[in-house]
Amino acid sequence: MPALDALVIxxxxxxxxxxxxxxxxxxxRRLGMVxxxxxxxxxxxxxARGGGIPMAVVVALFLLLSPIDxxxxxxxxxxxxxxxxxVSALDDRFGLPIRVRLLGxxxxxxxxxxxxxxxxxxxxxxxxxxxLICTLLIxxxxxxYNFMDGSDGLAAGQGLIGFAALAILAAMSDAxxxxxPALAVSGACLGFLWWNFPPARLFLGDxxxxxxxxxxxxxxxxxxxxxxxxxxxxxxxxxxxWMDASFTLLRRILRGEAFWRAHREHSYQHLVRSGAGHRRxxxxxxxxxxxxxxxxxxxxxxxxxxxxxASFVAVISLIVSIGGWIxxxxxxxxx
Numbered sequence: 180m181p182a183l184d185a186l187v188i189x190x191x192x193x194x195x196x197x198x199x200x201x202x203x204x205x206x207x208r209r210l211g212m213v214x215x216x217x218x219x220x221x222x223x224x225x226x227a228r229g230g231g232i233p234m235a236v237v238v239a240l241f242l243l244l245s246p247i248d249x250x251x252x253x254x255x256x257x258x259x260x261x262x263x264x265x266v267s268a269l270d271d272r273f274g275l276p277i278r279v280r281l282l283g284x285x286x287x288x289x290x291x292x293x294x295x296x297x298x299x300x301x302x303x304x305x306x307x308x309x310x311l312i313c314t315l316l317i318x319x320x321x322x323x324y325n326f327m328d329g330s331d332g333l334a335a336g337q338g339l340i341g342f343a344a345l346a347i348l349a350a351m352s353d354a355x356x357x358x359x360p361a362l363a364v365s366g367a368c369l370g371f372l373w374w375n376f377p378p379a380r381l382f383l384g385d386x387x388x389x390x391x392x393x394x395x396x397x398x399x400x401x402x403x404x405x406x407x408x409x410x411x412x413x414x415x416x417x418x419x420x421w422m423d424a425s426f427t428l429l430r431r432i433l434r435g436e437a438f439w440r441a442h443r444e445h446s447y448q449h450l451v452r453s454g455a456g457h458r459r460x461x462x463x464x465x466x467x468x469x470x471x472x473x474x475x476x477x478x479x480x481x482x483x484x485x486x487x488x489a490s491f492v493a494v495i496s497l498i499v500s501i502g503g504w505i506x507x508x509x510x511x512x513x514x
Contacts (some may be wrong), residue, residue, distance in 0.1 A: 185350075188359060189343070189366040191239050196370025199233035204374060204381045212272050217381035218241040226379055229271050231387020234367040237241040238360075247359045252294040252405075259287040259361060260390040261352060263321075267385035273322070281318075284389070288317035291397050295404050317396035322390025330447050331379035332461035337420055337468055338368035338391050344378050344416035344472030345398050351479050354406030360420040361398055364391070377457035411491040415475035422498050423447065446505045453508035463505075467498050 185398050207227040209214065214228040239261060242249075266283050269275060292313035320366035330337075346361035370390075374381040383391070395417050402408040414421065423446045431444065443452065450460045478490035 185346070185358065185362060188245075188362045189369075192363045192366035193236050193369040195241070196234055196367040197373050198370075199237050200371050200374045200381055203227075203233040208382075210250045212384070214384070226382050227380035228421045229268060229383035229386050230371050230375065230381045230383045231385070231390060233263055234371055234383075234387055235261055235390060237393070238363050238367050238372070241363050242360060245359060247356070249356055251418070252291065252401065253360060255294050255354065255427040256394065256401070259291055260394050260397075261351065262450070263287055263393055264386050264390045267387075267389040271384040271386050284318045284321050284393075285314065287393060288321065289314040289395075292317065292400065295397070295400050297404075303469045313400055317393065317400065317459055318336075320396030320399075320421065321389055321392035321422055324395060325385060325388040326424050326427075327420045327445065327447065328388035329445070330451055330460050330464075331377035331457035332372060332375050333447055333464050334383055334388055335368045335372040335375045335390065336461055336465050337417065339364075339365050339372060339393075340465065340468040340472050341395060341416040342368065342392065343422075344475055345395075345413075347472075347476050348413065348416075348479055349406055350403055350405060351406050351476070352402060352406030352471065354402055354408075357398060357401060357406070360394075364394060377461060379457070381451055407482075409487055411493055412478040412487055415471040415491065415494050416468070417479070418494060418498055419464060422495070423502065426502070446502050449508065449510070450505045452510055453505075454511060463501065467501055470494055470497050 194404050204227045207229050210229075212227065212229040213225045215225045239257070242257065257362070263283065266275070266280070269373065270280060289310065292310045294311055296313065301346075324334065324337075327337070342361045342365035346365065349355055349357035349361060371381070371383070375383070399413045399417070402413050403410050427445050431442070443449075447460055451457060453464070454484060474490045474494035478487040481487050481490065
């Protein structure tokens with residue numbers, strides 16, 4: 180795909196989303212979709228939420244009106260993301276039981292996994308095991324993205340950089356059909372970021388973070404299965420998110436804590452509470468995100484598996500080092 184075409188695909192949704200989010204910000208307050216501070220919040224004033232709704236509308240209209248040819252798995256994945264956005268929007272406004280939300284997450288992840296893997300029912304044992312693993316990984320990616328959406332500009336920045344990196348990987352692999360949707364989502368994140376960069380005037384809400392997490396997991400699986408991208412490379416663009424969330428969850432489990440309850444123990448939360456603030460936290464996060472995306476692209480260009488693995492190790496080592504530095508920062512208030 181020519182660079183100019185790719186730029187148009189990216190800028191178009193960005194401009195449309197910037198305008199749509201501005202309109203939605205006013206409407207959200209009238210609909211009562213406002214995030215009010217509580218004991219675990221990192222913000223101190225009420226902020227409109229549900230920014231994922233205008234983002235989903237922009238991406239959907241852009242892809243439906245574009246002359247693109249996507250296969251069944253990708254169209255279904257995008258439709259599932261839209262469904263998750265709708266359910267999550269209801270959760271943003273009214274609150275839904277966690278069992279309902281988790282069931283929806285697992286069903287969406289399972290349907291996409293089955294289509295992407297290309298199996299037909301009844302499943303063979305091996306295929307069924309692979310579907311189960313992929314379902315759980317996508318569901319985890321979906322939920323961890325939601326966990327990490329707690330600091331101004333962080334989740335939107337990860338979406339901007341992460342999906343752009345996946346689009347580049349798609350262009351470099353055997354899955355060029357993924358370029359359009361990945362760039363469209365990245366562009367929508369850019370437009371939303373205008374309203375979400377510190378100090379945030381609009382939050383993603385579950386209607387934004389849940390579909391973004393689902394699409395991140397779904398697109399990564401698609402790149403591995405259809406594009407032939409190595410699994411250790413495809414996970415790098417979103418490594419800052421899955422590493423922080425996974426490490427925090429594991430630590431809470433090992434300490435015998437109720438890991439399913441809301442908390443403020445992620446690295447990014449620690450960084451904000453240590454005095455770095457939302458803006459500096461976002462900029463540090465963007466540094467690790469760019470490193471992850473660059474590492475994936477460099478690894479994909481590499482002539483050997485050894486260089487691919489070296490790219491993976493370098494990125495993971497950098498993120499671990501930054502995470503260790505963050506965790507060592509003292510908290511002024513340990514209550």
